[in-house]
Amino acid sequence: MRVLRRLGVDVIYPERQTCCGQPAFNSGFFDETRSVGRHFIDVFEKERFDYVVCPSGSCTTMVSHYYPFIFEDLPDERERSEALGGRVREFSDFLVNVMGANASDLGAHHEAQAVFHTGCHQRRELGLLREPRELLENVEGLNLVGWEKEELCCGFGGTFSVKMPAVSTAMADEKIKALENSGADTLISGDSSCLMHLKGRLQRTGHDTRVLHLAQVLDQKNGG
Amino acid sequence: METQKPARRRETEDRRHEGIVSGVEGFNERGRKAARDKELHDSVELFTGKAVAARNAVLHALPEAPELRKRAYRIKQETMANLDRYLEQMADNVEARGGKVFFAEDGEAVVRYIGDLARRKGAKVVTKSKSMATEEIELNRRLEEDYADLDLEIVETDLGEWIAQLAGDHPSHIVGPILHMNRKRITEVLSQAAGEELPPDVEALGSFARKRLREKFLAADIGVTGANFGVAETGTVATITNEGNARLVTSVPPVHVIVMGIEKLVPRFEDLSVFVRLLARSGTGQKLTVYTNFITGPRDEGELDGAEELHLILMDNGRSKLLGTEFEEALYCIRCGACLNVCPVYRQTGGHAYGSTYSGPIGAVITPLLKGQKDAKDLPHASSLCGACWEACPVGIPLHELLLKLRNQQVEEGMKGKGETLAFKGFENTMKNPALYKISGKAGRLVQKPLKKDGSVRPLPGPLGAWTDSRDLPPLAEKPFRDLWKEGI
Numbered sequence: 001m002r003v004l005r006r007l008g009v010d011v012i013y014p015e016r017q018t019c020c021g022q023p024a025f026n027s028g029f030f031d032e033t034r035s036v037g038r039h040f041i042d043v044f045e046k047e048r049f050d051y052v053v054c055p056s057g058s059c060t061t062m063v064s065h066y067y068p069f070i071f072e073d074l075p076d077e078r079e080r081s082e083a084l085g086g087r088v089r090e091f092s093d094f095l096v097n098v099m100g101a102n103a104s105d106l107g108a109h110h111e112a113q114a115v116f117h118t119g120c121h122q123r124r125e126l127g128l129l130r131e132p133r134e135l136l137e138n139v140e141g142l143n144l145v146g147w148e149k150e151e152l153c154c155g156f157g158g159t160f161s162v163k164m165p166a167v168s169t170a171m172a173d174e175k176i177k178a179l180e181n182s183g184a185d186t187l188i189s190g191d192s193s194c195l196m197h198l199k200g201r202l203q204r205t206g207h208d209t210r211v212l213h214l215a216q217v218l219d220q221k222n223g224g
Numbered sequence: 225m226e227t228q229k230p231a232r233r234r235e236t237e238d239r240r241h242e243g244i245v246s247g248v249e250g251f252n253e254r255g256r257k258a259a260r261d262k263e264l265h266d267s268v269e270l271f272t273g274k275a276v277a278a279r280n281a282v283l284h285a286l287p288e289a290p291e292l293r294k295r296a297y298r299i300k301q302e303t304m305a306n307l308d309r310y311l312e313q314m315a316d317n318v319e320a321r322g323g324k325v326f327f328a329e330d331g332e333a334v335v336r337y338i339g340d341l342a343r344r345k346g347a348k349v350v351t352k353s354k355s356m357a358t359e360e361i362e363l364n365r366r367l368e369e370d371y372a373d374l375d376l377e378i379v380e381t382d383l384g385e386w387i388a389q390l391a392g393d394h395p396s397h398i399v400g401p402i403l404h405m406n407r408k409r410i411t412e413v414l415s416q417a418a419g420e421e422l423p424p425d426v427e428a429l430g431s432f433a434r435k436r437l438r439e440k441f442l443a444a445d446i447g448v449t450g451a452n453f454g455v456a457e458t459g460t461v462a463t464i465t466n467e468g469n470a471r472l473v474t475s476v477p478p479v480h481v482i483v484m485g486i487e488k489l490v491p492r493f494e495d496l497s498v499f500v501r502l503l504a505r506s507g508t509g510q511k512l513t514v515y516t517n518f519i520t521g522p523r524d525e526g527e528l529d530g531a532e533e534l535h536l537i538l539m540d541n542g543r544s545k546l547l548g549t550e551f552e553e554a555l556y557c558i559r560c561g562a563c564l565n566v567c568p569v570y571r572q573t574g575g576h577a578y579g580s581t582y583s584g585p586i587g588a589v590i591t592p593l594l595k596g597q598k599d600a601k602d603l604p605h606a607s608s609l610c611g612a613c614w615e616a617c618p619v620g621i622p623l624h625e626l627l628l629k630l631r632n633q634q635v636e637e638g639m640k641g642k643g644e645t646l647a648f649k650g651f652e653n654t655m656k657n658p659a660l661y662k663i664s665g666k667a668g669r670l671v672q673k674p675l676k677k678d679g680s681v682r683p684l685p686g687p688l689g690a691w692t693d694s695r696d697l698p699p700l701a702e703k704p705f706r707d708l709w710k711e712g713i
Contacts (some may be wrong), residue, residue: 013706159651200698
């Protein structure tokens with residue numbers, strides 16, 4: 001919110017909003033998802049805005065890609081979801097491609113050796129690989145380092161994390177091993193759910209790696 | 225930074241919340257064991273890591289790869305839309321060249337056809353080259369059981385398949401059948417077959433295998449192969465291998481039997497230029513495999529090699545019922561194995577955890593489709609839906625979307641447990657009602673108060689325990705964002 005305002009964006013927060021419905025969608029409960037999706041569309045259609053900015057590649061994809069998928073056979077709702085989906089933009093996508101912003105404009109400053117984890121939806125459905133990196137590379141004091149197997153999923157996968165907990169946790173461990181090898185002290189991502197999963201496992205295994213959302217990093221001005 | 229907790233809280237073998245969500249026990253249980261098997265993990269990682277690196281490099285060097293992928297998809301789409309016509313064309317062309325064609329509705333029909341043929345020929349030794357279609361129907365076991373009186377010796381001749389056969393094991397990968405075995409285990413298996421201690425080096429093991437398999441190649445009465453592709457317009461079958469064993473299986477014995485899934489068809493010979501370029505690159509990171517064989521009919525007059533008799537079995541076994549459905553794309557698969565190699569789930573568990581012939585993302589899709597969801601209802605959930613499979617697929621099959629559709633089919637057909645169904649009904653009611661959403665948040669914050677410890681939520685019962693057993697869970701924020709917004713953030 002602060003970052004957007006610093007760029008001169010007029011931000012509104014529709015208070016009746018809830019969830020995009022992805023947990024139900026991923027579990028195969030499409031009727032329930034459609035019902036939640038209708039609420040989402042209703043709430044946002046009532047507002048006047050140019051873009052919906054969403055601080056998660058995963059939730060963005062749900063609306064922009066998978067609402068048209070679940071409403072495929074319902075022409076009216078499909079049309080509405082496509083119209084709305086075209087205006088939903090992931091946070092880094094909005095900053096870089098809509099606002100033409102970079103981190104120096106924001107005066108972002110954060111001392112860290114960091115790796116960036118691109119959430120799977122952001123990577124594959126949205127194809128936003130360059131944007132967050134470009135932003136982070138211009139953050140003063142921040143050294144973005146590479147890490148091995150960075151394209152691998154963190155293992156969260158929504159309800160997958162509780163349906164297949166052992167495999168999900170082993171996937172997180174694979175990421176954490178790569179994180180250790182990178183020498184980074186900070187893990188950044190544009191998706192809170194990946195961060196919640198990796199942070200939960202990092203803490204449980206006694207790591208003190210800092211875990212931050214991209215927006216938190218861009219918000220920091222002096223050292224943080 | 226908060227105080228350090230005991231570095232590694234004991235992994236809770238006793239508090240077993242794993243698999244608490246019903247319907248996923250099979251993969252969850254096998255996957256849990258596999259994920260803890262260090263030797264297995266190292267073997268799988270070695271193979272998949274190499275395959276992915278080689279694939280990336282060789283595809284990167286082929287600028288037209290994305291275009292080929294689109295063409296491959298379109299060709300398969302066209303093939304499936306006209307499959308009946310192309311199958312007929314294929315059969316006509318094979319027969320015109322002197323081959324015999326048999327349409328097999330299921331595995332049983334394939335077994336009967338080959339068993340009866342072996343009886344008529346008085347066959348003793350059957351050599352086989354690698355074929356997933358025959359794995360799918362457990363051809364070897366069923367021939368040995370149903371035709372026990374023939375006392376057939378059935379020998380797999382792909383090195384990996386042979387080692388799996390000797391060990392009484394099953395392939396765990398479409399392309400690398402024994403990638404789950406390390407050198408030590410392979411040495412054990414081959415030493416036992418040799419009746420002497422073999423040294424654990426590739427040369428010695430390879431030379432034993434070559435010598436032993438040569439004897440079988442020469443003794444074979446019938447050779448059985450699969451097919452990578454069948455070309456309708458010419459009646460040609462392509463086999464694509466690295467070891468050359470398929471050539472010996474198809475040219476030495478007098479009788480050659482091809483077991484081909486009906487979806488392996490392409491309409492035109494020139495279509496192979498698309499698929500052959502994609503297959504080896506995607507599967508093993510090679511531009512071409514060492515052997516690319518085209519077989520068109522049995523040995524003709526004046527020809528020097530080839531079987532005297534050629535039988536083409538076109539096997540359905542559950543495929544045709546997918547035609548024209550939302551699952552049709554599952555039939556576009558060319559069995560390259562790329563989706564297994566890139567799959568983060570497969571990389572933790574290996575193939576046996578899937579409990580089916582086909583493993584990895586494509587296995588999680590086609591197993592329930594071919595066998596029925598009831599017998600494999602855990603598999604559509606064996607994925608984090610990360611989409612790496614779809615990205616890697618040389619035909620562009622949206623595997624992650626097919627998994628989602630399968631999950632939805634389970635809901636629609638009432639295969640879900642009461643708990644999960646109720647949970648998502650509750651989710652729906654809460655999420656479409658902002659007032660209820662607000663109250664749930666409040667309730668959550670109230671309930672979690674006594675559960676908070678060191679900034680995390682304490683271990684929980686029920687499905688959430690499946691999370692807290694191995695990971696910390698952050699509590700809900702003290703104040704919802706909605707309130708911060710109202711207060712003027």
